[in-house]
Amino acid sequence: MNSDEAKIPGLWHGLRSIVRRDLLLAWKRPGDMLNPLFFFAMVSALFPLAVGPSAEQLAISGPGVLWVAALLAALLSLNSLFLNDYEDGSLDQIILSPQPLPLLALGKSVSHWLVSGLPLVIVSPLVAMTFRMPVETVGVLMVTLVFGTISLSLLGSIGAALTVGLNRGNALLSLLILPLAMPVLIFGARTVSLAAADDAVAAGIYFLAAYCMLAITFAPFAAAAALKISNE
Amino acid sequence: MAELLSGTDLSLLRGERCLFEGLNFALSAGELLLVQGPNGSGKTCLLRSIAGLTGLETGYISWQGVPTERDRQSFSAEVVWMAHRVGFKGDLTLIENLRFETGLRSATLGGIDEILARLGISRLTELPLRCLSAGQQRRVALARMLISDARLWLMDEPFTNLDAAGQTLVVDLISEHLAKDGACVMAAHRELEISVPVQRIQLQ
Numbered sequence: 001m002n003s004d005e006a007k008i009p010g011l012w013h014g015l016r017s018i019v020r021r022d023l024l025l026a027w028k029r030p031g032d033m034l035n036p037l038f039f040f041a042m043v044s045a046l047f048p049l050a051v052g053p054s055a056e057q058l059a060i061s062g063p064g065v066l067w068v069a070a071l072l073a074a075l076l077s078l079n080s081l082f083l084n085d086y087e088d089g090s091l092d093q094i095i096l097s098p099q100p101l102p103l104l105a106l107g108k109s110v111s112h113w114l115v116s117g118l119p120l121v122i123v124s125p126l127v128a129m130t131f132r133m134p135v136e137t138v139g140v141l142m143v144t145l146v147f148g149t150i151s152l153s154l155l156g157s158i159g160a161a162l163t164v165g166l167n168r169g170n171a172l173l174s175l176l177i178l179p180l181a182m183p184v185l186i187f188g189a190r191t192v193s194l195a196a197a198d199d200a201v202a203a204g205i206y207f208l209a210a211y212c213m214l215a216i217t218f219a220p221f222a223a224a225a226a227l228k229i230s231n232e
Numbered sequence: 233m234a235e236l237l238s239g240t241d242l243s244l245l246r247g248e249r250c251l252f253e254g255l256n257f258a259l260s261a262g263e264l265l266l267v268q269g270p271n272g273s274g275k276t277c278l279l280r281s282i283a284g285l286t287g288l289e290t291g292y293i294s295w296q297g298v299p300t301e302r303d304r305q306s307f308s309a310e311v312v313w314m315a316h317r318v319g320f321k322g323d324l325t326l327i328e329n330l331r332f333e334t335g336l337r338s339a340t341l342g343g344i345d346e347i348l349a350r351l352g353i354s355r356l357t358e359l360p361l362r363c364l365s366a367g368q369q370r371r372v373a374l375a376r377m378l379i380s381d382a383r384l385w386l387m388d389e390p391f392t393n394l395d396a397a398g399q400t401l402v403v404d405l406i407s408e409h410l411a412k413d414g415a416c417v418m419a420a421h422r423e424l425e426i427s428v429p430v431q432r433i434q435l436q
Contacts, residue, residue, distance in 0.1 A: 007338045007381075008309050017335020021321070021328070028323045028360075089317025096283055097336035098309035232286050 014099035015107045022111035025084075032080065033115045036073040040120055043069040044127040055132050062131030063141070063192035070120055070145060071152065071185050075174050077116040078156035081108060082164040082227065091164075091231055101224035109157045109220065117149030133196070140195035140205070144188045147208035154212075154219035155180045161226035183211060234296070236261050236415045237282070237384060242291035244277055251277055252435055255291070261383070261413040264406065264428050266420060269435030275419035276316075278435070279388050282417060283313055295384075309338055312382040314390060318373045322362030326353065326372055329361060330379060339380040347378045351401070366393040374405065385409060385416040 009017075026033050047065045048058055085091040094104050124145055128138045159176040163169030191204030235258045243253040251274030259265050267275045280286040282293055284300055284307070292299045300307040313319075320329040326348075333339050348354040351371045356364055361372065370393050377385055385406070391399045403426050406416050410428045424430075 008305070009335055009338065014335050017332050021324070021332045024328060025321060025323055084321075087317075088321065089315055089319035090321065092283075092285060092313060092315060092317075093319040093333075093336065095285060096308055096311060096313050098305050098338070099336055100305075 008098045011099070011103055014097075015103055015110075018094075018104050018107035019111045019114075022108065023114060026111070026115040032077070033119070036077040036116050037119050037123065039076055040069050040073040041123060041127055043072070045130050048130050058131045059133075059196055060193075062128070062133055063196065064189045066124065066127065066131070066141065067144075067148070067185055067189040067192070070124075070149065070188075071181060073120060074116065074149060074152040074156060075177065075181075077112070078153075078160050078177070079163075079170045079173055081112055081157060081160035083160075086164045086231065091227070095228060095231055101227065102220040105157055105161070105223040105227065106154075106216075106220040109153045109223070112157070113150055113153040117146075117153055120149060121145045137192060137195045140201050141192050143205055144191050144208055147205070147212040148184045148188045151184050151208070151212045151215045152177075152181060154215035154223075157223040158219055158226055161223040161230060163230070164227070165230040184208065187211075234261075235259060236296060237265075237417070238294045238297075239282065240291050240294070242278075242281070242293075243289045244274065244281060244286070245289050246274070246277065255433065257431060257433060259415050259417070259431065261415055262410045262429065263415055264410060264426065264430045265415075265417040265433065266424060266430050267417065267433045267435065268420060270421065273435040275421075275435060276388050278433070279315075279386050279417060279419050283311060283386055284308070310383045312337070312377050312380045312385055314373050314377060314385070314387045316388060316392065318369045320361050320369065320372060323360055325360060326357050326364075326375075329372070330375060333376055333379065337380055337382065339376075341379060344375075344379060347375055351375055351378075352397075367395060367398060370394055371398065374402065377409075378405070383414045385414065385418075387416065387418045389419055389421070391420065391422070 044066055051057060051061065082091060085094065095101060121142055124142055125138045128141055133141065156177055159173045162176060163173045166172065187204050187207050191201050194204065195201045238258040240256055242255040244251045257265060267278055269275050277286060281288050284304065292301060294300065295307040295310065330341060334341060345354065348357065351374055353368055353371050356368060361369060390402050394402065407426060407428055410416060
């Protein structure tokens with residue numbers, strides 16, 4: 001023990017620790033991970049059954065339905081992002097750590113995306129088959145979903161951080177996040193529609209990528225500030 | 233000896249109630265600050281505001297003469313916090329939980345075997361933490377303090393759920409920590425027999 005500079009673990013080590021911990025937790029409790037995924041698959045699989053098998057109709061509504069299902073699946077899993085840590089006191093320990101809180105908030109978002117966003121992207125081609133989506137369009141769908149789900153995990157972390165101390169903050173969380181998530185939904189669904197109509201898709205993808213970058217840059221700081229307020 | 237931790241003119245309101253007002257203290261290395269008072273008198277709130285988890289109405293906390301607001305990181309690096317809720321994940325094992333700690337703050341798992349043996353929890357390393365009893369979980373929280381090399385221990389009712397041997401162990405661990413130039417702030421509602429310099433704050 002010495003009085004000069006204590007050896008704080010490096011930033012990368014801190015980020016890796018929190019991602020590894022959350023992935024380990026998700027692995028031990030697979031239900032939390034599979035819930036949103038099932039929701040996404042069910043909504044998208046039931047929709048064609050309800051509206052009928054006509055190919056033209058499915059081609060028109062497919063991108064929109066898939067994107068709405070993806071957005072709602074992401075919202076479904078966001079509520080628990082900080083809640084467990086808040087309830088068992090880990091959040092106090094995380095806030096008190098000398099590691100910068102935005103970094104740890106980013107780590108939580110990264111693991112949230114790996115657990116809920118990435119599986120959704122991976123199953124999306126299967127789900128898209130029920131809408132008879134052509135292969136090239138499926139590629140565009142996956143790219144937009146990658147950027148979209150990353151943005152949603154990050155934006156959602158702000159809302160989850162703000163509502164963590166509230167009972168039943170789920171409805172409020174959705175309300176807070178929806179305005180921020182609208183551009184993702186609009187550009188995501190529209191880009192897939194354009195791809196289905198053989199139109200140019202680059203602009204939409206660029207926008208989603210830019211929005212995603214913006215979220216990566218600012219969301220961890222906003223989430224960290226919100227966490228400090230909520231945890232008082 | 234230079235003062236390590238000090239509080240100047242601290243006051244905190246909770247709703248309409250004033251928990252404390254104009255509170256001052258100065259703690260040197262090797263000293264224990266005992267915060268006493270009945271339930272609901274603001275012991276935990278005082279500890280949380282020293283840690284920086286709760287904002288103060290007025291006043292500031294200084295660490296080695298520097299207000300903690302100004303240099304949050306070097307203060308946090310020297311603090312380890314033990315609260316009512318142990319702050320571990322019930323689904324993970326003891327070692328997995330402690331390994332996460334080494335990513336958060338300056339801590340090492342180097343001497344972990346001796347620490348666990350001393351705390352009497354070395355048989356429990358393979359179990360998920362939620363299978364442990366409340367007292368055993370408190371002992372794991374003590375392990376968190378021992379693996380870190382923080383100088384300031386903040387302990388909120390550390391004797392809760394511990395058996396007689398465990399309570400003696402806590403007193404011994406604090407004495408050893410203070411002998412190594414550490415400092416400790418403890419909230420407790422009962423009297424404490426310990427042979428180190430003790431300062432007291434009595435909250436109403």
